[in-house]
Amino acid sequence: MHLKPPVPRVLCLSGHDPGGGAGIQADIESVAAQGAHALTVITALTVQDTHNVRALSAVPAELMAQQLALLEADGVLAAIKIGLLGDVAQVRVIADLLRRQPGVPVVFDPVLRAGGGTELVNGPLQAAVLDTLLPLVDLLTPNAAEARRLAGGEGPIPACAARLLDRGCRNLLVTGGDEPGEAVLNTWFRPGAEPVNFQWTRLPGGFHGAGCTLASAIAGQLACGATMAQAISEGQRWTQATLAAAIRVGRGRSIPLRR
Numbered sequence: 609m610h611l612k613p614p615v616p617r618v619l620c621l622s623g624h625d626p627g628g629g630a631g632i633q634a635d636i637e638s639v640a641a642q643g644a645h646a647l648t649v650i651t652a653l654t655v656q657d658t659h660n661v662r663a664l665s666a667v668p669a670e671l672m673a674q675q676l677a678l679l680e681a682d683g684v685l686a687a688i689k690i691g692l693l694g695d696v697a698q699v700r701v702i703a704d705l706l707r708r709q710p711g712v713p714v715v716f717d718p719v720l721r722a723g724g725g726t727e728l729v730n731g732p733l734q735a736a737v738l739d740t741l742l743p744l745v746d747l748l749t750p751n752a753a754e755a756r757r758l759a760g761g762e763g764p765i766p767a768c769a770a771r772l773l774d775r776g777c778r779n780l781l782v783t784g785g786d787e788p789g790e791a792v793l794n795t796w797f798r799p800g801a802e803p804v805n806f807q808w809t810r811l812p813g814g815f816h817g818a819g820c821t822l823a824s825a826i827a828g829q830l831a832c833g834a835t836m837a838q839a840i841s842e843g844q845r846w847t848q849a850t851l852a853a854a855i856r857v858g859r860g861r862s863i864p865l866r867r
């Protein structure tokens with residue numbers, strides 16, 4: 609009898625987008641495309657379309673804690689991906705999870721505002737993320753606006769990145785899709801090393817779910833044994849291909865084609 613090797617499990621903690629462009633569906637599809645299996649703990653239900661988020665309802669942190677306990681008991685975690693968060697109580701539950709799972713790579717895509725403009729994080733939640741989660745994260749993947757906001761204001765991206773690394777996050781990939789410029793410039797920062805730039809063709813039109821797609825592709829790569837450098841590089845290459853092939857599933861922004 610042939611025993612199948614276990615598929616690496618990536619625990620995804622993300623919001624649900626009923627339109628299937630962002631959030632947990634983006635995670636499932638991206639993680640699967642890297643050859644891993646997504647475990648899915650939903651942080652929030654949202655009311656949204658391909659234009660914008662209209663409402664958000666957090667899942668009770670206690671329910672998430674119960675889901676996590678069973679998933680952890682049922683097998684090994686190869687990576688953890690965190691996306692949209694619902695409230696401060698969830699941050700505590702997730703921080704406890706990360707402390708119980710030392711050595712498991714953690715990718716955190718800090719979703720602060722929807723592409724359509726709706727604020728998704730209030731002051732206390734942002735403070736909890738900065739104080740409690742950041743020191744436990746291996747890779748943070750903010751866009752430029754999120755990096756500035758988390759770092760406490762305006763300023764050049766390298767200075768913001770330095771402030772975020774000072775808070776204990778081990779790697780930072782700042783994406784430049786939301787910045788002006790002919791090309792998209794993404795930069796990988798880590799303590800004690802020169803920043804590494806990645807330049808990508810700026811594709812026409814706006815996208816919905818690009819950030820979730822990139823972060824979960826990187827988590828899938830890490831789960832399958834890639835180094836951080838390989839995962840950052842391959843995650844971007846694969847995401848750019850999903851954007852080049854993006855599909856329209858609604859009247860707003862296109863979503864990445866993840867298959």
Ligand code: PLP
Nearest residue numbers: 623630631692719722723816817
């Ligand atoms: N809804 C959920 C559940 C998300 O996770 C995200 C982003 O990560 C969004 C909405 C916003 O996506 P976008 O900014 O690409 O529109």
